[in-house]
Amino acid sequence: MPLRRVLRAMAWGAGAVLAMAILYVGCAAALMLWPARGDPPAPAGGERIGAFVVSNGVHTDLVLPLRAGGIDWRSDFPPSQARAAPADAAWIAFGWGDREFYLNTPTWADLTVRRALGAVIGANPSLLHVSWLTTAQLRPGSTWQLSLTPAQYARLAAHVRASLPNGRAVPIPGAHYGADDAFYEATGRYHLFETCNSWTGRGLRAAGVPVSRWTPFDVNVVWHLAPWRP
Numbered sequence: 410m411p412l413r414r415v416l417r418a419m420a421w422g423a424g425a426v427l428a429m430a431i432l433y434v435g436c437a438a439a440l441m442l443w444p445a446r447g448d449p450p451a452p453a454g455g456e457r458i459g460a461f462v463v464s465n466g467v468h469t470d471l472v473l474p475l476r477a478g479g480i481d482w483r484s485d486f487p488p489s490q491a492r493a494a495p496a497d498a499a500w501i502a503f504g505w506g507d508r509e510f511y512l513n514t515p516t517w518a519d520l521t522v523r524r525a526l527g528a529v530i531g532a533n534p535s536l537l538h539v540s541w542l543t544t545a546q547l548r549p550g551s552t553w554q555l556s557l558t559p560a561q562y563a564r565l566a567a568h569v570r571a572s573l574p575n576g577r578a579v580p581i582p583g584a585h586y587g588a589d590d591a592f593y594e595a596t597g598r599y600h601l602f603e604t605c606n607s608w609t610g611r612g613l614r615a616a617g618v619p620v621s622r623w624t625p626f627d628v629n630v631v632w633h634l635a636p637w638r639p
Contacts, residue, residue: 448617507599568612
């Protein structure tokens with residue numbers, strides 16, 4: 410094949426990839442401005458349950474009270490399954506993602522092309538990352554406040570439980586990032602259109618929280634939420 414034809418094919422391929430990337434980001438940005446309709450405002454004075462969304466700038470977690478609304482997460486996720494969960498932990502954080510990425514990429518320096526491509530195409534099973542947190546571990550600027558009715562909170566909790574195989578929390582032996590976390594088997598596969606942030610966004614929509622209709626990026630999740638100010 411003549412070199413000119415090879416270069417032309419490469420240019421067309423690169424252009425197609427660039428066009429798809431622009432379309433992907435453009436759709437995410439457009440849908441961010443068109444949030445799903447949330448539940449009607451609850452009557453004033455009714456019971457509210459506080460929760461949070463936290464972001465590291467790329468990945469989002471749902472942070473729920475360890476015990477509230479008739480739900481005690483310690484029965485599903487005993488803090489003893491961490492190496493050393495804080496004795497005064499008041500919150501439990503849930504993040505969903507690609508198994509290979511979670512277990513073998515604790516820092517961005519560990520990211521490889523193979524792992525990135527595997528995550529994009531849905532080549533691997535998923536995991537649930539769980540952390541037990543104190544209020545002091547939450548940081549303004551990376552934390553967004555949720556104020557939920559008991560019914561909304563129950564739907565958000567159901568979303569988390571629906572990510573467990575057969576509704577059971579099965580820990581991954583020896584899998585931890587630090588002293589206050591653990592990993593669990595999860596359902597579904599991570600891919601380009603079902604990211605960790607898509608999982609968070611689906612939970613918020615199920616709970617009736619106004620959020621983008623598609624949330625591939627963290628900014629899509631938090632754009633319509635109120636920043637937390639302690």
